[in-house]
Amino acid sequence: MPSSTDTLTGRVTEHADMETMTAELATCVIADLEAALEVRGKAVLAVSGGSTPADLYRTLSQAPIDWARITVLLVDERWVPPDAPGSNERFVRETLLQGPASAARLAGLKTPAASPFDAVETLQPDIAALGPPDVVILGMGADGHTASWFPHARGLDEALAPDGAAIAAIEARPSAVTGDHLQRMTLTRATLARAGRLVLMMRGADKRAALEAALGAGDVADMPVRALLRAGSLPLDIHWTA
Numbered sequence: 155m156p157s158s159t160d161t162l163t164g165r166v167t168e169h170a171d172m173e174t175m176t177a178e179l180a181t182c183v184i185a186d187l188e189a190a191l192e193v194r195g196k197a198v199l200a201v202s203g204g205s206t207p208a209d210l211y212r213t214l215s216q217a218p219i220d221w222a223r224i225t226v227l228l229v230d231e232r233w234v235p236p237d238a239p240g241s242n243e244r245f246v247r248e249t250l251l252q253g254p255a256s257a258a259r260l261a262g263l264k265t266p267a268a269s270p271f272d273a274v275e276t277l278q279p280d281i282a283a284l285g286p287p288d289v290v291i292l293g294m295g296a297d298g299h300t301a302s303w304f305p306h307a308r309g310l311d312e313a314l315a316p317d318g319a320a321i322a323a324i325e326a327r328p329s330a331v332t333g334d335h336l337q338r339m340t341l342t343r344a345t346l347a348r349a350g351r352l353v354l355m356m357r358g359a360d361k362r363a364a365l366e367a368a369l370g371a372g373d374v375a376d377m378p379v380r381a382l383l384r385a386g387s388l389p390l391d392i393h394w395t396a
Contacts (some may be wrong), residue, residue, distance in 0.1 A: 165172045165383075166365070169395040172209065172357060179353060179393060180213040183289050186351055190288040191223055199258075200287040200349070201250060201340060202229040202301065203242035206357050208293050211250035221257040225284055226250060229292065230302035230324075230340035231263035233270050240335055263321065263339040270323035270339040271309075276341070282320040286348035292340075295331045298368050298377025301346075302326070303337035306375050312379045314374065318344040341380050352382065352390045362394060 169175035178396035183199070190197035199210065211259065228242050236243040241263045251258060260286060294300045303313050304326035313322035324338040346352055368377045374384070382390055 156247045164337060166392045166394050169393060175357075176209045176213055179210055179355065180217070182351075182391075183210075183291075183353070184217050184219060186221055186289045187224060190350070191220055195223060197224045197289075198227055198284050198287045199224060200227040200229050200285045200290040202291055202293050203245050203247055204293045204353055206293050208245075208249050208263055210291070210355070211246065212252070215250050215252045215255040215341045221255045221326070224258045225261050226255075226258045227261040227281070227284060227287060227341075228238055229290060230338055232250035232335040233264065233339070234335065236262060236264055236396055240333075270337050271325075273339065274319075274321060274323045278321055281341075281345075283355070286350065287345070288350040290346055290349045290352045292346075292352060292354045292382075294354060294356055294361060294364065294368075294379050296364045296380050297329060298364055298378040299331065300354065300382065302340035303306065303343075303378035303381065304329075304332065304338075305378060308371075310375060310378060312342070313340055314378065316341045316344060316347070318342045320345050330346060343385075346382065347385065349390060352388060354379075354382070354390060354392045356394045357396065359396065365392070365394070 187197045231242050232240050234241050265273040265277055292300050297305055303323045306327060308325040309323050312318055322340055322342050324340055326332045326336045367384055368379050374380045
């Protein structure tokens with residue numbers, strides 16, 4: 155069984171390995187989706203890119219639940235074609251939307267517009283109409299970003315506004331983390347605050363060190379994941395493995 159760490163103020167659930175974390179999170183996510191289907195007849199699962207959740211998505215893809223009543227919503231997206239390398243939509247289609255889960259509806263964040271700033275007003279109503287996500291799978295970069303909330307990015311204030319819109323356009327500052335993909339579309343803090351459960355999933359010593367720094371003093375704009383970590387009312391579960 156996992157145990158909470160003392161060094162991270164008891165807020166983090168440590169897992170023995172990636173396999174254990176994947177299995178336990180899959181059980182939790184499936185239960186939440188089934189509960190939403192029972193109560194509302196539909197469910198929304200918001201998912202992030204990155205290598206860490208890939209095994210979780212593959213496990214979820216085989217879950218024998220009514221995927222036809224589930225919408226899979228991207229947490230964020232790079233402004234590249236949906237079939238291009240680096241596209242979160244492509245990643246999710248290849249890992250999650252397989253087998254039984256191929257029956258789910260995918261709500262992407264990329265449009266034909268030249269930039270996310272050109273697309274945000276048009277896309278906003280469609281994402282807002284989905285309602286609050288039942289479960290959100292998040293990661294965190296070594297720079298302290300989550301979703302596409304990058305440090306000091308253009309659009310960050312809009313993304314982190316407590317009562318903001320459903321989505322926000324972002325232009326990140328160039329870094330080793332962003333690579334060439336500076337323009338993004340992202341769900342906002344306001345959207346995540348209405349979610350049934352937020353799962354922050356991490357692995358590796360670098361992510362642990364970044365989380366420890368984010369839990370310390372400092373500006374939110376320096377490590378935007380602090381917008382979640384400092385909002386005590388959010389249903390945030392933090393999971394880590396080496």
